[in-house]
Amino acid sequence: MASEKPCLDIAVVGREDSGKSSVVRQLLLSAGEVDDETWDFITNSCQGSGKEYAELAWICDTLEDERENDCSTNITIRTFETSNYKVVLTGLSSRSSQIRVKSAVVGLCAAECALVVVPADEDEFTVNFAKAGQLREHCLLAQTLGVTSVIVAINTMDTCGWSQDSFDQTEHEMERFLRRIGFRDDSFTIVPVSAMQKENITTAVETASWYHGPTLIEAIDSVKRSKPVCRLGSSTSLRVAIQDVRQVPSAGKVAIARVISGTLVLGMSVTVFPTEDTFEIYSLESFGEAIDQALPGMIVAFTPSDDSLALRRGHIISAAEEPAVGCQSFVALFYSSHPGKIHNDYTPVVHCGTARVPCRFELLQTLNPRNGRIEEGDPEYVPRQGAAIVKMVNQKPMYVDSRQESPVFSRLVIRDNGRTVGTGGVKSVEPRVAPIWNSRAQIRVSTWSKP
DSSP states (O other): OOOOSOEEEEEEEOOTTSSHHHHHHHHHHHTTOSOHHHHHHHHHHHHHTTOGGGTTGGGTOOSHHHHHHTOOOSOEEEEEEOSSOEEEEEEOOOSOHHHHHHHHHHHHTTOSEEEEEEESSHHHHHHHHSTTSSHHHHHHHHHHTTOOEEEEEEEOGGGGTSOHHHHHHHHHHHHHHHHHTTOOGGGEEEEEOBTTTTBSSSSOOSSOTTOOSOOHHHHHHTOOOOOHHHHHOSOOSOEEEEEEEEEETTTEEEEEEEEEESOEETTOEEEEETTOOEEEEEEEEETTEEOSEEOTTOEEEEEESOTTSOOOTTOEEEETTSOOOOEEEEEEEEEEOOSSOEETTOOOEEEETTEEEEEEEEEEEEEOTTTOOEEEESOSEEOTTOEEEEEEEESSOOOOOOTTTOGGGTEEEEEETTEEEEEEEEEEEEEOOOOEEETTTTEEEOOOOOO
16 A cells, blocks of 8 residues: 655765665665565675675665675665655665766756765765865755755764764864755754664664764654645646666566656556657556556656667656657856856756756856846856856757746756766746647657757
């Protein structure tokens, strides 16, 4: 029977080796999401491989290369229940720095809360928190992509003897940084934990009499959810963003996706953007449970009626009678974090939702980043740490939308050469001419022309 508790979407972010996997697995174990038979099998497998230390990680690291290399390579989605919520945890890939950021964008684009895992060790935290590290980038992505709450888990507290000084120093740095990038004091909580020792996950730690705050599970249970209309927009048109596609021997092609707006119904006819293929929803599940329909915010797995279709991350599913239409270009408010100046015809990769597309910049105005006032029209360049109104011309088919209609498809992350060089938000969209539907021949005629 489906849980009647509201869903809370949490994306788990942090640098490699910060203990993200251990924290997630400990939460699942504490909530009873791993049965004794599965746990015994994992324990025996770890002992047989000489990797007793990896027992927690192997709960979700099911692929052979993940277990062999001690590194998560897939986006992992798991659920557990607290007193107030059915929590949907999205664990992100640790395979490489670029892939970590790409998966962070996918995981954070519709999440309400970010669980940021940082190490308690001063030297390790310094490496994480440095400008070249990814901790700052992940937190900035969370703020840009609309995350409203942050829980910072300071992990491996047992390695410093649950030192209050170590905790206070890390807490001070994180508080100051989160405030600076736009999070209010009541929107984040900082919790010390030791995932390997199962300390302060569900029960208070006895060896730290100085700490009187919540456990990690209590911090999750006290998160204040935003209103769905504020988080997902007012659009009623069906828009489903594909996060991953897998080939399952018993089921064929299975797409993992999130419903952004509208209602996805079993058996309905849908269209894929940008390929414009049409198929029917053959089966529909949510975390292993067969369902008849999926509402906004839900993560689902579905199989298409045609197994030969080319589905991939970044594609948008919409109703066949109201297909998603891409854009020729769009105007966006852009905040630069590029180390140099940005000129016309600059073409970075723009992430929007689960898709990423190269876009060419046409500079319209530069703004004062403090108050938003126009400084110059038709500028020659955008200065370092500057702001601008930019026309972005997508070099491949792309779907974006206004903030009012769909905040998820209006938030932009701009990356170039393996680093984030800016963030932005869509102000207006120039749609491409809608595809023509020939109902008699059952053929879609697209007016999209390759640049």
